Amino acid sequence: MECNNLALRDVIKEITKTHLLEKNGLAMGQCLTAVGWVGGTLPELYESEGMIELSMADVAGGGFVVGAGLAGRRPMYIIRYQGFNWFNSPIIINYACKSKDIWQRPCPIFIRSIAMEGAIGPVAGSSHHSLYYRMPGVKILSPMTPMEYRLAYKEFMNDDDVYYISEHRSAYSNANELPDMIADQPDFALFPISITRFAAQEAALELKNIYDLNISVNHIFRIKPFTLGSKEALKNLSKSKYGGCVLDDDYVDGIAKNIAYDLAVQSGASVKVMGLEDKTAGFAANVDNLPPSKEKIKNFILNIVGKGAK
Amino acid sequence: MTLTKELKLRIFEKAALCRAFENEVFQQVKLGVIKLPVYLSAGQEYIAATLSVALEEMGIKGPDRDIFVQHRGHSSYICFGGDIESLILELLGDPSGCANGMGGSASIHSKNANIYGHDGLMGTQGPIATGSCYASKRPTLCFSGDAAAEEDYFLASIGWASTKNLPIWFVIEDNNYSILTEKNIRRNWSMTDLAKGFRMDAYELNDDPNEIFRILPSSITKPLLLNINTNRLFWHAGAGIDSDKIFDRHKDFERELAKLEALEINENAKSKVRKSWNAII
Numbered sequence: 068m069e070c071n072n073l074a075l076r077d078v079i080k081e082i083t084k085t086h087l088l089e090k091n092g093l094a095m096g097q098c099l100t101a102v103g104w105v106g107g108t109l110p111e112l113y114e115s116e117g118m119i120e121l122s123m124a125d126v127a128g129g130g131f132v133v134g135a136g137l138a139g140r141r142p143m144y145i146i147r148y149q150g151f152n153w154f155n156s157p158i159i160i161n162y163a164c165k166s167k168d169i170w171q172r173p174c175p176i177f178i179r180s181i182a183m184e185g186a187i188g189p190v191a192g193s194s195h196h197s198l199y200y201r202m203p204g205v206k207i208l209s210p211m212t213p214m215e216y217r218l219a220y221k222e223f224m225n226d227d228d229v230y231y232i233s234e235h236r237s238a239y240s241n242a243n244e245l246p247d248m249i250a251d252q253p254d255f256a257l258f259p260i261s262i263t264r265f266a267a268q269e270a271a272l273e274l275k276n277i278y279d280l281n282i283s284v285n286h287i288f289r290i291k292p293f294t295l296g297s298k299e300a301l302k303n304l305s306k307s308k309y310g311g312c313v314l315d316d317d318y319v320d321g322i323a324k325n326i327a328y329d330l331a332v333q334s335g336a337s338v339k340v341m342g343l344e345d346k347t348a349g350f351a352a353n354v355d356n357l358p359p360s361k362e363k364i365k366n367f368i369l370n371i372v373g374k375g376a377k
Numbered sequence: 378m379t380l381t382k383e384l385k386l387r388i389f390e391k392a393a394l395c396r397a398f399e400n401e402v403f404q405q406v407k408l409g410v411i412k413l414p415v416y417l418s419a420g421q422e423y424i425a426a427t428l429s430v431a432l433e434e435m436g437i438k439g440p441d442r443d444i445f446v447q448h449r450g451h452s453s454y455i456c457f458g459g460d461i462e463s464l465i466l467e468l469l470g471d472p473s474g475c476a477n478g479m480g481g482s483a484s485i486h487s488k489n490a491n492i493y494g495h496d497g498l499m500g501t502q503g504p505i506a507t508g509s510c511y512a513s514k515r516p517t518l519c520f521s522g523d524a525a526a527e528e529d530y531f532l533a534s535i536g537w538a539s540t541k542n543l544p545i546w547f548v549i550e551d552n553n554y555s556i557l558t559e560k561n562i563r564r565n566w567s568m569t570d571l572a573k574g575f576r577m578d579a580y581e582l583n584d585d586p587n588e589i590f591r592i593l594p595s596s597i598t599k600p601l602l603l604n605i606n607t608n609r610l611f612w613h614a615g616a617g618i619d620s621d622k623i624f625d626r627h628k629d630f631e632r633e634l635a636k637l638e639a640l641e642i643n644e645n646a647k648s649k650v651r652k653s654w655n656a657i658i
Contacts, residue, residue: 093512119511122533122540124537126504126529126533127503127504127507127529127530127534127537128504129504130503130504130505130508130530131504131505131508131537133504133505133508134504134506134508134510135509135511136508137505137508137509139512142512158496158501158504161496161497161498161501162496162498162501162505165496166496168477169476169479169480169494169496170477170486170488170494171477171488172486172488172493172494
């Protein structure tokens with residue numbers, strides 16, 4: 068399914084341009100206007116048009132954005148590596164996310180938090196959406212397609228909450244939608260988040276073609292509050308012969324296990340998790356810590372169903 | 378700016394109201410009526426009283442400016458137009474309080490008076506006020522204690538406010554203490570030197586209204602840091618007195634007024650505060 072043939076990066080760029088030039092919005096972040104314009108997702112605009120280069124003071128930068136949110140400018144806060152949130156998030160989480168509850172003073176912020184991996188090292192790589200997940204007052208979405216991104220922005224503009232948008236650089240070239248794949252008599256059900264959605268889809272197709280296994284893929288776009296794309300997904304999981312698995316681009320001891328628990332309770336099925344391993348990532352390939360690949364997902368399922376890899 | 382007799386009276390009236398309020402809260406804590414932790418600003422009230430009158434004189438009224446307060450903010454709240462009864466209700470944990478009964482003493486705010494609440498993380502008002510000022514370009518006051526101002530993100534805010542030449546004044550209410558740890562144990566530098574290093578105008582002064590008025594610009598058009606030395610009369614938190622030898626600006630400033638005049642203002646303030654309490658309990 069295609070959406071005007073625009074890749075995700077072009078959609079983000081278009082949305083940002085409209086936000087700045089027509090909605091009195093701001094885009095704030097570090098090194099935005101340098102080479103690359105954040106993976107080609109930003110229009111070539113400058114401070115007078117609302118593209119604000121922050122200083123390199125990470126914690127304070129998050130606070131500046133909160134102030135802009137209170138002032139009603141609906142800032143987009145662009146965080147080039149999700150791992151930076153360990154510095155960027157404190158004032159957002161503790162002020163912006165609570166301001167509506169305590170003072171009935173909303174502080175809407177659109178946090179564009181960008182993941183990537185492979186030779187990124189011990190801090191910056193992968194997704195860190197679990198960091199925000201445990202705190203109240205934030206909505207978390209992980210759009211990987213043009214339509215999902217438009218939906219996320221539209222919802223934000225009609226809402227007054229903080230939105231954490233968990234992006235992934237590898238999805239920027241994607242111009243296709245990712246509909247759920249529902250198998251009638253499923254052997255296994257996958258619930259992938261972020262970039263694992265692409266690998267999950269490929270793994271399901273290969274498992275069908277080579278092993279005649281019926282794998283459902285239920286994409287997770289809405290992380291908090293957690294909702295599935297269709298009502299059929301839970302029923303489908305209940306019917307699954309070997310249960311299911313949540314796939315994440317973050318450490319498994321976070322969102323993945325939370326969602327797996329919810330799914331297991333609601334469906335009665337056994338739900339496992341795959342994500343980043345509980346270890347520090349190094350830069351070199353042999354010490355990196357990557358999200359589940361197509362091969363890893365395939366082997367994981369084959370082990371569960373008791374079939375060796377061909 | 379010139380501090381006329383009429384302005385001194387206005388400052389004294391505001392400070393007297395703050396003092397009467399804090400004394401009453403002190404008593405209500407002792408009586409067990411207030412059960413939440415309180416951060417009393419008695420002794421420090423001349424900073425907010427003087428600056429609020431100064432802003433009024435500049436023609437900068439409530440709807441046209443933003444105030445970001447620190448956790449010890451009762452005086453700032455009262456001086457800049459926060460409703461007293463809403464504050465009392467807040468200290469009682471009542472849902473109709475100024476922060477819906479959720480903020481307690483440390484996180485008070487007023488939408489009507491454009492006073493923004495504090496979240497309890499020391500110094501976050503620095504970057505938040507700076508970002509708000511950047512986005513709105515409205516005259517902004519950011520209050521902070523001398524300890525909270527040491528937070529790295531607060532220092533970065535001074536830097537960014539200077540870089541962007543924002544109409545914001547950082548007001549450091551310097552009582553010398555972080556709980557009871559003195560400033561000279563915590564650091565060997567001053568906020569004014571630091572602000573000047575960031576190319577911002579900065580002044581070190583006492584909380585004497587005469588002194589404050591002498592240095593104040595006539596409008597808020599560019600960043601400024603005021604490190605105003607003051608004294609906290611009561612405990613860091615709760616109702617208690619660390620020492621009976623602490624200098625009291627309120628008693629000192631009384632001398633600027635006729636004795637009977639000061640007495641009458643103090644009594645009126647007490648009466649107003651009592652009336653507000655009686656309306657609630």
